[in-house]
Amino acid sequence: MTDTPHRRGADRTEAIMRTTLELGQKIGYARLSMEAVAAHAGASKQTIYRRWSSKGALLLDSLLSLNEPGLDYPDTGDLVADLRAQIHAAVDLLAGPAFGPLFKALVGEAQHDPQVAAALNERLIAPQADKTVARLKAARDQGQLSPGFDLALAMAILSGPLYFQLLITQEQLTHEYVDRILDALFAGMRPRPPMPAAQAGPPPTPGPHRRARG
């Protein structure tokens, strides 16, 4: 029988997360209450609290349920192209209509809930960062980057401006913006064995969307 009024276990878990996403998208994740999720999911509050200790925990699980596979890095041999492809994909997700508001709400929760902050890092941020670091490491191993290159620092430098744009200035995150950052950074990051010296800022190397502003 599949039409029993309330089924058990995983059934309920999934229904609650789906309701969280739908309702959050409709009314905003800030206005979303455990009460409302319970009512709309046809679940009791007890059932929700059995599984998630806070709204943040529920949001995080709901968000992760959207993106089980994660974003994978290509390795075409061209580091900059690979990073660009991956960051474009990440930006499409983070700044997209489904994921974006939820992610921002989650970061908001993380600012006053250490448990959410920790879980957010462990389950969403770190896995993605690890992939970037792995790709950079491959490049370093192949001599495309100097041996002393600080991979984690590079990752932070690549990611930071995006989060700044997303969380602080709250302007739209575009591929063009990503490209400008990559162009600016790789003038400095790239080793320059043959070339005389890469120009700083927007380097002469033509990026697809590069345009100076300052």
Added chain:
Amino acid sequence: MTDTPHRRGADRTEAIMRTTLELGQKIGYARLSMEAVAAHAGASKQTIYRRWSSKGALLLDSLLSLNEPGLDYPDTGDLVADLRAQIHAAVDLLAGPAFGPLFKALVGEAQHDPQVAAALNERLIAPQADKTVARLKAARDQGQLSPGFDLALAMAILSGPLYFQLLITQEQLTHEYVDRILDALFAGMRPRPPMPAAQAGPPPTPGPHRRARG
């Protein structure tokens, strides 16, 4: 008469903001309620709502009242040293015990309150960013940076990693971390007319605290 029990206007404004800071520091800004601020400030809720439309607005004004003068940039002629000095100061503030938790709470609010987000940008982020941009512009005007150098982008690249550390990974923000970022970036940003060619990543030029990690 100056000793009336409640003098008007500015008096109450200041008392409420002071209470917000004290109480927020004691119990945490997330647990801080308008109700509690009113009670501890000896003010009525009406008086608070007359001035601030939301907790976020109150937090922002309270935070700004801590830092009326703002941080000013030196201009010693040495761009990197000047940026380092200013960013150290900014980090001391942002990651310090008084300002830090409040600022994080405010960014949290900004994630679900567009008014707070806008005010945060206009009144806290932009003024500071403008100073960085001005210092960079002076350097560019003096030929220390290439003419096409994108000042706003550079500002985002300099700031981004710090906010990433503060808001996402929530690790401690140290001077040493700032130095590593500056070292890594300025290998690429700096124009290199005289120098042979700065190596990317952690450049060979010894920065004060540089240490590889990846």
Added chain:
Amino acid sequence: MTDTPHRRGADRTEAIMRTTLELGQKIGYARLSMEAVAAHAGASKQTIYRRWSSKGALLLDSLLSLNEPGLDYPDTGDLVADLRAQIHAAVDLLAGPAFGPLFKALVGEAQHDPQVAAALNERLIAPQADKTVARLKAARDQGQLSPGFDLALAMAILSGPLYFQLLITQEQLTHEYVDRILDALFAGMRPRPPMPAAQAGPPPTPGPHRRARG
């Protein structure tokens, strides 16, 4: 000059009472606040509190300002006809759209404000009752009522059922109801020198609207 923005004394008093009546009629006397009266009258709250110590006091004065002359008794020699005429007039006022709601609100206030209760009695109830008593006394003096007739008691018996209808059952007060009460009462109250014996209840004497119900 008559168009100064705020004139003094009696001017203000009258404006405030007029506003009380208008606003009370529009939104109901229960929902009427001192605040609203002040705002609509273009007066400050201070000015209102200077003249009236409570909403009840203001209501009472406003009500009395409607009815300065009061209701006067005719004395045509026919007691029952005179009482009927006067009570009809009183009922028209008390149950009318202008006076009625205000009077009911005032009685409501009187139930928890002894000052209002006292003022209501002294300034509204007693003066009217006195006229009824005076008319009854004239009748007694002329031998139309027995010498031991208790005038005040008769007044209470005549009035009581009307207030019961107005305040408790809240049904419509009609002339017909007044007549039925008078008919029933005067079968007992009237002395019967010549007649053999007046029938009790609805007496046989034809009243204009008499009709049995029980």
Added chain:
Amino acid sequence: MTDTPHRRGADRTEAIMRTTLELGQKIGYARLSMEAVAAHAGASKQTIYRRWSSKGALLLDSLLSLNEPGLDYPDTGDLVADLRAQIHAAVDLLAGPAFGPLFKALVGEAQHDPQVAAALNERLIAPQADKTVARLKAARDQGQLSPGFDLALAMAILSGPLYFQLLITQEQLTHEYVDRILDALFAGMRPRPPMPAAQAGPPPTPGPHRRARG
């Protein structure tokens, strides 16, 4: 298990009504707030509002909980004696220290809350009035009253003066006053086949407490 900290339903209902009575008696029903009842009853406001939509509704239920059985009429065969007994009992209740202030407050509420007015009539006034009417009807059926006697009207005439005294003049309601009214009225109401003719007003027949005043 019967000792759970808060058992359900009726428990809370009763505790809240008891608190309403106690607190109302102590501080006055006008000054009684839902807030205070909740606090003193150890209940949340929600719990109160779940059961009663307004202070008036709560007052009415609390009052009725004082008087579950109601007042019953004797039928000794002597109509006047029975009415007197019953009205004495009613007056003892209405003008007594427990019931009186509460009843007056309730009538006050009824003046601006039609729901309270309706409930007051249905649940308190009408049941009692019905008993009076029933007793009068028995008397009429036995020929003690004329066949055309209007029972409902008589009830209003009997009750009205008491409510007038209680609500308007706010003087003390005594058995003596009740007796004077009954004496005055029954001179007219009573059929007088055998008797010579009852005098109106205070009839010559000596009632137990009769005394002229006018």
Added chain:
DNA sequence: AACTAATCGAGACGGTACGTCCAGTCTTGGA
């Protein structure tokens, strides 16, 4: 087939805070 244990929805409960309204007092500045 009946029993047991787990799980569910429903929703009552004490609480805390919300944002609003009004009471009654006080201050300021203009007429």
Added chain:
DNA sequence: TCCAAGACTGGACGTACCGTCTCGATTAGTT
């Protein structure tokens, strides 16, 4: 000197959720 305008504290309003807690009904997995 009187006024309007309106700021101020304080208290209550009625509502929304929180997280905890019964309560029966339903279901699975034993016996």
